[in-house]
Every structure is written in structure tokens, then in C-alpha cells.
Amino acid sequence: MKKNWLIIGGLAVIIIVAAIFLIPSQKASEQHKFATVVKLSGLAWFDRMEKGTLRFGEETGNETFLLGPPKADAALQVQIVEDLIAQKVSSIAIVPFAPEALEPVLQRAMDQGIAVISHEASNINNVNYDVEAFDNAAYGAHFMDQLADLMGAKGEYAVMVGSLTSKSHNEFIDAAIARQQEVYPDMKLVAERVESYDDQKIAYERAKELLKAYPNLGGFIGCAMTDPVGIGLAIEEMGLQDKTAVVGTSLVSVAGAYLETGAIDAISFWDPADVGYVMNAIAARILAGEAIADGDNLGVPGYEQITLNGKVITGQAWIDVTKENMDQYDF
Structure with a gap:
């Protein structure tokens, strides 16, 4: 009988060890929800940005989406952010129409543990980081x-x-x-x-x-x-x-x-798609507990060696186009 219990016990240990190795941890399989809020929906610039946010989602397996108000209005952006907080999204990337008007609601988002990244708002306070494509x-x-x-x-x-x-x-x-x-x-x-x-x-x-x-x-x-x-x-x-x-x-x-x-x-x-991707990539690093450092390579052209000044991340990503070279760009 004792021998049988030893066999049963040994099998139990084997099963537990196998479970540890074969079943993914909750952290490893966790999917985040990344929201990007723009100044205005239906604008070609932000349609292009959406491509970058969706590409980030496809490559990482996270849920990503972009939305904006029907007109450029700070109050409408505030309402969108409030809705996203209620949805318990993991991160909010935002291109604010009026940065000072967004400060209170972005602070509430951060208080809920939501990672917040802005673009074109180097003076904003209530974000983890602001991303600028260049000086x-x-x-x-x-x-x-x-x-x-x-x-x-x-x-x-x-x-x-x-x-x-x-x-x-x-x-x-x-x-x-x-x-x-x-x-x-x-x-x-x-x-x-x-x-x-x-x-x-x-x-x-x-x-x-x-x-x-x-x-x-x-x-x-x-x-x-x-x-x-x-x-x-x-x-x-x-x-x-x-x-x-x-x-x-x-x-x-x-x-x-x-x-x-x-x-x-x-x-x-600057390519809005690249900014959309970079903002979400930075949010992912924050959610993973990783720091951003001066000189980091964010893996996107123009952002291979960023400058970090306080909360402001700056790349080297502008492009000049005239009639002579416009055929090189399809967006």
C-alpha cells in the first residue's frame, strides 16, 4: 500500500511539473487594449496613423484601435478619454487638440494605472511620455x-x-x-x-x-x-x-x-503611421515595467536613437517633398 502511495505521489509531482512548463503564465498570455485618440476622425493624416497602430497590434497580438471626434474640439476628446477609462483600456495614446483641457482627464487615466502617451504636446504634464518626431x-x-x-x-x-x-x-x-x-x-x-x-x-x-x-x-x-x-x-x-x-x-x-x-x-x-506605432510601443514598455532611456532604439526609422528630455522623446524623422520627389511616397 505504501508503495502504491509513493507511485501516486510521484505521478502527482510529474503532473504538477508538466503543468508549470506546458501551461502559459497569465502574464505571458495577457492581452492589452491600446487606444489611440486623435484630434479629428476621417482626416487622411490620422487614417495613416491608424495603419501604424494596427500594425503594432498585429505584430504583438494586442488589441489596438484609433478613434477621434467628428470635429476638432477638446471637450469631445475629453469625453472619449472618459469613455476609455470606463472601458479599462491598458493605454491611451493621444494627439490633443488643446493639451491643457486634457490634463484633468489624463490624470484620472494615470490614476487608474493606464499608460498615457501624447504626441504634439511637449508641454503636457499628465502623461508618461510625449513623442515628437523631431526638434x-x-x-x-x-x-x-x-x-x-x-x-x-x-x-x-x-x-x-x-x-x-x-x-x-x-x-x-x-x-x-x-x-x-x-x-x-x-x-x-x-x-x-x-x-x-x-x-x-x-x-x-x-x-x-x-x-x-x-x-x-x-x-x-x-x-x-x-x-x-x-x-x-x-x-x-x-x-x-x-x-x-x-x-x-x-x-x-x-x-x-x-x-x-x-x-x-x-x-x-513625418510618417503618422510610424508615430502611431511608436506611441503604442512605448506604452507596451511602460506596461511591462521597462524604462525609456536617452539614446534608445525604438525600432522604427527616425526613432533609432531618440533624445529624452524629461518626459519628451524626440526622433529625427521629418521628410521634405516637392514635385520632383513626390512619386516616392504613396501616402
């Missing part, structure tokens, strides 16, 4: 250098931002104006920053107003993805392609036709 001041100064070259370094110009509360857009323009004042004294800013609310139609209407108010206007810088396109349409309609230069942030899929006609001279951008 915003260098990007803005680069716009001014492009515009000055197109305008012969003289004449009147105007600037457009998605919102006066958009941190990145205003950092671009701060640097552009500083560059003009320092290097191009014969150029003149004709008006205060014009807001487009990330809306191509509003950008078009504001551009027409400026062109009528300032008949000698020689150039524009547009910061929101829709700005150069709205400006370009106004210029094309008024037959000013050879008189007025346009540079700014956009995508070939949206601005390509105007690059072809010369209504837009040059666009610059």
Missing part, C-alpha cells in the same frame, strides 16, 4: 528657410496654425518667425497667426481673405496637414501659382495635385 524649432526654422528661398528673401508672408492652443504648431511658427527676424530682415509677417482648426475649408477661406487684404502677399507657411491644401486651392483659383509660395506640413496623398500645378511648392511631414 520643433529646427522644423519651423527649416520652413522659413524654404519660404525665403522661394521668395528671394523679401516680401510679405502669412502663417497658419491648426489652433492657437496647438503646442507643436506654435513652436514651429515661433521658430520660423525668429529665423526670419534674424536672417531675413526684408521679409515681413502681415498678420497674426491664423487658425484653421485643422479644417481644409477654413484654411481655404482664411487664405482667400488674406490674399485679398494683402495683394502683395508673397508666401504662406501652413502647419496643420490641411493648411497647405486649403491655401493651395485659394491660390490656384486666383491664378497666383507664380506669385505666391506655399510651404508647410501635409501628405502627398492630399497635397500631390497642388504640388503638380505649383499651387504648393513644398511640403514636409
